[in-house]
Amino acid sequence: MPDKETDVEALIEARWSAVMARDHLADGRFVYAVRTTGIFCRPGCPSRRPARRNVCFFETAQAALAAGFRSCLRCRPLDALENPVDDSVARACRLIEASEAPPSLDELAAAVGLSPGYLHRRFKAGMGMTPKAYGAALKIRRLASALSSGVKVSDAIYAAGYAASSRAYEAAAGGLGMAPSVYRRGGEGESIRYAVAACSLGWLAVAATGRGVVAIELSDDADALREALGRRFPKARLVEASTALARWLDAVVAHIEAPGALLDLPLDVRGTAFQLRVWRELQAIPAGTTISYATLARRLGRPKAVRAVAGACAANPLAVVIPCHRVVAADGKLRGYRWGLTRKARLLAREAGEDETDEEEDDLVQILRLPAPPRP
Known part of the structure; x- marks a missing residue:
C-alpha cells in the first residue's frame, strides 16, 4: 500500500x-x-x-x-x-490520478460516497467520458511523458501502469499514433508520405503514414506546406509521393470543389482524448449547416468548455475532412479558422449551394496570389 x-x-x-x-x-x-x-x-x-x-x-x-x-x-x-465538474467527480479524478492502477468503479463510488451507477452518470456528464476512459487516457499520458524523458520503453510501459507490453502497444496505436519505441524517438524512423496539388483554395497537401491520412493542410504557397509538414514531423522521414497518394489527393480536391463528393479515407488521427471527441463530433455536422462553439460544447456534455472546444478546433490536423469550418461564433460570424477566414467563407458558401460571383473570384485570386482563371 x-x-x-x-x-x-x-x-x-x-x-x-x-x-x-x-x-x-x-x-x-x-x-x-x-x-x-x-x-x-x-x-x-x-x-x-x-x-x-x-x-x-x-x-x-x-x-x-x-x-x-x-x-x-x-x-x-x-x-x-x-x-461544471462537481466535488464528487473532482475527488474521483484525483483518486484515479494518484493510483498506479485505475480503481474500479465500485472502489471510486465507495471513496466518494455515491452509488456506482450514479457516480458513473455524474462523471460522464462532468468530464465527457467514463471513469474507465479517463483512467486509460491518463495511462497514455504517463506513457508519453515517460517516453519523452528518454527512459527505456519497457520501463516507461510499466511506469505508466500497464501490466503487459502488449496492452501498451495496443493502446499506443490509438493514443500516441505510433509504437512506443517510435514515439520515444520523436517519430524518428517513421516514414510519412505526402503529396501537394493546386486547388481553387490555393495549394493542398495530404500526408499519410502506413495507417492512413495524418495531415491535410491548405496554404497559398506550396513550399510553405512542405515546411509546415517538416515542423509537425521534425524527426520523421518525409517522402514526396504524388503517385502513391494520387487517389487520396484527388478525393480531397474533389470534395473541396464539390462538397457533396464522398470522402472515404483511412485516417491516422492523433490527439488528446478530448480533441478526438471534438473531432468526431465535427464529422457528424452535415454539409451545408453550421453550429456554434457553445452548441458543440453542449453536444459533448461540457457546456462550459467553449474555449477548450475552440482550442480543439484550432488543433484540427485534417482540413475539410474534419470540418471545423462548420463551427462559427454565437452571433454567426466567422472566426478562428487556422487556414484563413476567406477559405472558411468559400467552403461554407459552396456547401450552402451559393453562387460565387466574378468579383468574389477576383478577390480570392488576389488573396491567394494565384493566376486568375480564364474568362469564358
Whole structure:
C-alpha cells in the first residue's frame, strides 16, 4: 500500500503531465503558478511551458490568488470557477490520478460516497467520458511523458501502469499514433508520405503514414506546406509521393470543389482524448449547416468548455475532412479558422449551394496570389 507521500508525488506528477500536454480536460480541477512570473494558469494554457522547478500547484484559483499570484490574461483561470465538474467527480479524478492502477468503479463510488451507477452518470456528464476512459487516457499520458524523458520503453510501459507490453502497444496505436519505441524517438524512423496539388483554395497537401491520412493542410504557397509538414514531423522521414497518394489527393480536391463528393479515407488521427471527441463530433455536422462553439460544447456534455472546444478546433490536423469550418461564433460570424477566414467563407458558401460571383473570384485570386482563371 503506497504511503501518503507517494500518493502526493503521484498526484503532482499527474498534474505536471497535464500541464505539459496542455490538457483541457484538467481545466477547472487545479491551477498551476509560476514563481518567476507571479502568474497562475489553467493546465490547458497555450502559453510557453515553464520550467518545472518554478511551478507550484493549487487546488483552486482562489488559493492561488490568496498566495499572491495573478490570473493569466491568456487562459483566464478565474473563469474555471464556472467549471461544471462537481466535488464528487473532482475527488474521483484525483483518486484515479494518484493510483498506479485505475480503481474500479465500485472502489471510486465507495471513496466518494455515491452509488456506482450514479457516480458513473455524474462523471460522464462532468468530464465527457467514463471513469474507465479517463483512467486509460491518463495511462497514455504517463506513457508519453515517460517516453519523452528518454527512459527505456519497457520501463516507461510499466511506469505508466500497464501490466503487459502488449496492452501498451495496443493502446499506443490509438493514443500516441505510433509504437512506443517510435514515439520515444520523436517519430524518428517513421516514414510519412505526402503529396501537394493546386486547388481553387490555393495549394493542398495530404500526408499519410502506413495507417492512413495524418495531415491535410491548405496554404497559398506550396513550399510553405512542405515546411509546415517538416515542423509537425521534425524527426520523421518525409517522402514526396504524388503517385502513391494520387487517389487520396484527388478525393480531397474533389470534395473541396464539390462538397457533396464522398470522402472515404483511412485516417491516422492523433490527439488528446478530448480533441478526438471534438473531432468526431465535427464529422457528424452535415454539409451545408453550421453550429456554434457553445452548441458543440453542449453536444459533448461540457457546456462550459467553449474555449477548450475552440482550442480543439484550432488543433484540427485534417482540413475539410474534419470540418471545423462548420463551427462559427454565437452571433454567426466567422472566426478562428487556422487556414484563413476567406477559405472558411468559400467552403461554407459552396456547401450552402451559393453562387460565387466574378468579383468574389477576383478577390480570392488576389488573396491567394494565384493566376486568375480564364474568362469564358
